[in-house]
Amino acid sequence: MSLAPWHAEPWQSLLARLRTGSVPHALLLAGPSGLGKREFADALARSLLCTSRADDGSACGACKSCVLVSAGSHPDLIHISILEDKTQISVDQIRALSERLALSTQYGGWRVALISPADEMNLNASNALLKTLEEPSTGSVIVLLSDQPSRLPATIRSRCQRVDFRLPARTDALAWLRDQGVTDPAAALDLSDGNPGRALEWSRANGLELRADCANDLRALSQGRGNLLEIANRWTKNEPERRLWFAATLAREQLRAALISESGPFTLTAGADLTKLAEWFDQANRSRDWLRGPVRSELMMLELLISWRALAPAP
Ligand SMILES: [Zn+2]
Numbered sequence: 671m672s673l674a675p676w677h678a679e680p681w682q683s684l685l686a687r688l689r690t691g692s693v694p695h696a697l698l699l700a701g702p703s704g705l706g707k708r709e710f711a712d713a714l715a716r717s718l719l720c721t722s723r724a725d726d727g728s729a730c731g732a733c734k735s736c737v738l739v740s741a742g743s744h745p746d747l748i749h750i751s752i753l754e755d756k757t758q759i760s761v762d763q764i765r766a767l768s769e770r771l772a773l774s775t776q777y778g779g780w781r782v783a784l785i786s787p788a789d790e791m792n793l794n795a796s797n798a799l800l801k802t803l804e805e806p807s808t809g810s811v812i813v814l815l816s817d818q819p820s821r822l823p824a825t826i827r828s829r830c831q832r833v834d835f836r837l838p839a840r841t842d843a844l845a846w847l848r849d850q851g852v853t854d855p856a857a858a859l860d861l862s863d864g865n866p867g868r869a870l871e872w873s874r875a876n877g878l879e880l881r882a883d884c885a886n887d888l889r890a891l892s893q894g895r896g897n898l899l900e901i902a903n904r905w906t907k908n909e910p911e912r913r914l915w916f917a918a919t920l921a922r923e924q925l926r927a928a929l930i931s932e933s934g935p936f937t938l939t940a941g942a943d944l945t946k947l948a949e950w951f952d953q954a955n956r957s958r959d960w961l962r963g964p965v966r967s968e969l970m971m972l973e974l975l976i977s978w979r980a981l982a983p984a985p
Pocket of ligand 1: 720723731
């Protein structure tokens with residue numbers, strides 16, 4: 671994904687600050703995944719490091735800096751993310767970053783650090799980063815990327831210039847999806863709640879089939895059919911994140927339909943408890959968040975499906 675149309679506004683405003691020499695020391699790129707925060711951060715890093723930037727602010731792609739960035743070996747570009755065998759960003763990683771930022775720049779330009787996902791820093795790491803943000807070194811930009819910025823300490827958020835990524839207008843999203851070669855952009859966008867990046871990902875990875883599969887499982891359970899253990903097992907082992915997303919959106923669709931006396935994807939209208947259905951929607955979303963943590967996913971999935979089955983009206 672190159673820079674998308676909905677990136678134009680934040681891009682222009684950062685570019686203006688670059689021209690006047692007032693680039694913030696710390697940026698927080700915040701918003702749901704699928705809106706291209708990563709691509710935006712990469713483009714920004716390239717642009718800051720490029721020695722012959724174009725008028726529109728984009729990197730030239732040919733100077734020594736650009737070549738080094740493309741090769742992943744620019745000494746003034748530092749990536750911090752969760753290490754392979756860990757679940758969070760550690761304090762050692764942040765300390766090493768601070769030490770590097772305290773050294774002088776290798777190429778006389780900017781030093782750029784990208785921290786992603788910034789909301790997955792442990793407490794000590796956050797505290798260490800806060801110290802660095804309080805005493806910024808000249809010529810360095812720290813870019814934090816976060817899908818869930820509310821999980822970041824307020825002290826960190828307040829020290830960053832925030833750039834919010836929001837769902838673009840439907841027409842922009844549809845046009846962009848068409849440009850990406852998606853054959854049925856409207857269906858893909860509906861499937862992903864208006865999030866174009868997710869729509870693209872899911873249209874490439876059989877999102878429609880997977881959603882239908884989830885709907886079938888939930889329908890079977892609510893009709894007293896289906897093997898609970900087998901379904902929980904399958905959902906845990908195969909694309910749990912996407913399944914939980916689809917499950918939650920299906921429940922919401924059912925809720926909306928029931929409120930206007932339509933049948934919805936599960937025809938639960940008759941006798942189903944709508945408050946419980948709304949609670950189940952929350953439970954499915956919470957479960958999705960918990961997939962990232964140390965919770966035992968299979969048990970969690972089983973509990974979720976058991977409460978789904980309990981939603982069905984008595985026959
Ligand atoms: Zn360049």
